[in-house]
Amino acid sequence: MKFAVVVFPGSNCDHDAHYAAEHVLGQQAELIWHKDTSLGDADVVVLPGGFAHGDYLRTGAIARFSPIMQEVKRFAAAGGPVLGICNGFQVLLEAGLLPGAMLRNDSLHFRCEHVYVRVEQTDTPFTLSCDPQQMLRIPIAHGEGNYYADPDVVARLEKNRQVVFRYVDASGRATLDANPNGSVSSIAGICSEGRNVVGLMPHPERACELAVGSADGLALLESAVKAVTEGAFAASR
Amino acid sequence: MRARVFVTLKPSVFDPQGTTVAEALHTLGYAAVKDVRQGKYFELDIDAGSAEDATRVAAEAADKLLANPVIESYRIEVDR
Numbered sequence: 001m002k003f004a005v006v007v008f009p010g011s012n013c014d015h016d017a018h019y020a021a022e023h024v025l026g027q028q029a030e031l032i033w034h035k036d037t038s039l040g041d042a043d044v045v046v047l048p049g050g051f052a053h054g055d056y057l058r059t060g061a062i063a064r065f066s067p068i069m070q071e072v073k074r075f076a077a078a079g080g081p082v083l084g085i086c087n088g089f090q091v092l093l094e095a096g097l098l099p100g101a102m103l104r105n106d107s108l109h110f111r112c113e114h115v116y117v118r119v120e121q122t123d124t125p126f127t128l129s130c131d132p133q134q135m136l137r138i139p140i141a142h143g144e145g146n147y148y149a150d151p152d153v154v155a156r157l158e159k160n161r162q163v164v165f166r167y168v169d170a171s172g173r174a175t176l177d178a179n180p181n182g183s184v185s186s187i188a189g190i191c192s193e194g195r196n197v198v199g200l201m202p203h204p205e206r207a208c209e210l211a212v213g214s215a216d217g218l219a220l221l222e223s224a225v226k227a228v229t230e231g232a233f234a235a236s237r
Numbered sequence: 238m239r240a241r242v243f244v245t246l247k248p249s250v251f252d253p254q255g256t257t258v259a260e261a262l263h264t265l266g267y268a269a270v271k272d273v274r275q276g277k278y279f280e281l282d283i284d285a286g287s288a289e290d291a292t293r294v295a296a297e298a299a300d301k302l303l304a305n306p307v308i309e310s311y312r313i314e315v316d317r
Contacts, residue, residue: 057302061305093307094305099307101307101308103251103253103308104254105253106251107253108253148307148308150307182251182253
């Protein structure tokens with residue numbers, strides 16, 4: 001199976017995602033320039049972390065006009081698995097593929113550290129291989145990861161079980177102290193109503209080998225492989 | 238024509254930058270400053286026949302790009 005990793009001007013985790021898919025998982029992976037107009041025969045699309053278009057105006061605001069985003073929207077509408085990591089999550093929000101918006105971290109600090117997230121939902125293409133409530137220790141690196149949505153939108157996300165990851169402490173509790181950025185309801189990641197589009201602020205692709213401190217992030221990419229090979233989530237072409 | 242677009246966070250949205258600026262002003266002795274909301278300011282030079290046309294173009298630009306309606310609202314001023 002094949003991962004497509006979109007490269008925006010200013011992406012800086014594109015090669016991390018490509019490396020994790022190709023070298024750690026042994027799958028095919030292709031970097032796709034944002035001005036390309038085809039995702040080729042990709043089974044999974046990754047929007048990587050970084051600072052697309054310099055984060056000018058708002059994070060992700062300009063990236064949504066990149067030509068490849070029309071294809072990403074089509075792929076998502078057809079049920080294809082799409083993963084937005086950090087800046088990629090911000091792009092998905094600005095593009096309207098996921099609800100809500102990002103605010104500056106409540107501390108105003110750029111937070112770069114390992115955090116714990118709890119897997120709240122396992123029926124998405126990126127959490128299929130996880131256990132319910134499984135805890136993952138993966139890094140964050142962002143200044144604007146303070147997830148916000150109107151209260152009625154948050155209520156809908158909870159009702160539809162679209163909150164996929166929540167920031168927790170080492171014992172699994174979603175406390176204020178364990179929330180690194182002020183996100184409403186400790187939300188670290190969400191999925192679309194169709195469950196095939198997932199966005200999260202932490203970086204699973206940076207936690208795929210024990211040599212870098214944690215391999216917990218591998219579960220997300222392994223889930224994608226399982227989802228595609230078992231036919232649970234695939235774009236109808 | 239020149240349109241000025243002021244984008245600010247909605248009142249319901251917490252503005253940590255504005256709060257920090259307010260605290261800094263208090264440190265400087267400006268106790269009279271009760272609150273600060275930080276925003277963005279755009280000047281659009283628009284080729285339009287009337288102030289109404291310029292306002293319409295600026296509003297479309299704000300709706301589609303300059304402001305994110307989830308967290309921000311905007312106000313437009315046009316020179317007459």
